[in-house]
Amino acid sequence: MGRKARSRDESRVARRESRERAFRARLLRWFRRHGRDLPWRLTRDPYQVLVSEVMLQQTQVSRVAEYYPRFLSAFPTLRHLAQAPARAVREEWDGLGYYRRAANLHALARRVVEDHDGIIPRDRQTLRSLPGIGRYTAGAVMSFAYEQAEPAVDTNVGRVIRRAFHPRARKDARGEQKIWETAERLLPAAGPRAWTFNQAIMELGALVCTSREARCGMCPVAPLCSTGRRIG
Ligand code: SF4
Secondary structure, three states: HHHHHOOOOOOOHHHHHHHHHHHHHHHHHHHHHEEEEEEEOOOOHHHHHHHHHHHHHHHHHHHHHHHHHHHHHHOEEEEEEEOOHHHHHHHHOOOOOOHHHHHHHHHHHHHHHHHHOOOOOOOOHHHHHHOOOHHHHHHHHHHOOOOOOOOOOOOHHHHHHHHHHOOOOOHHHHHHHHHHHHHHHOOOOHHHHHHHHHHHHHHHHOEEEEOEEOOHHHOOOHHHHHHHHOOO
């Protein structure tokens, strides 16, 4: 690569980094004022975090907020869940739908007791070998329970990053990979700040940049967003 091309490349990376820094700062500021006090945001207990994450797949926040404390009072720890009969787990899950999630959670609890001494693993590879744990849930447990600087791209986060940074990315594996890479670059290096960032970007996708409507007029990152700038 010639000198000119190298310097063009460096200034492109510098511009990208400065935009990502500004995006992060604006989002964190907004979340401090507007983030909701959801019950699973008050805990770092890996079991409780995992239960909330599994419930939040395909179920609305308001419904999960109702079932989450009930489920935890029926099965306060991973060992309680592992020892429970399938029928009891099903009963507590009734009303949340997609029962397969509860069956996976139950199988996971048993596996963790058997193979990991009852301690939910903290590394991506082991987490992903457990029943029902995909790329997102592994990242969510690592970030929300263990406060590791790990991206967690669910539907909300993916939508925000796509609209903000990659509006033309295809909806295929390569496009998804691009979004995960941006999520990783956006993440603060310190685990507790990464926890807040992951919660914040999820919240933006749930409250402002929703699937039904992009409310760019009230969005804190609009000046830095490819879609928001176009609309605004
Ligand atoms: S500016 Fe609009 S499109 Fe961009 S993140 Fe905000 S709400 Fe979404």
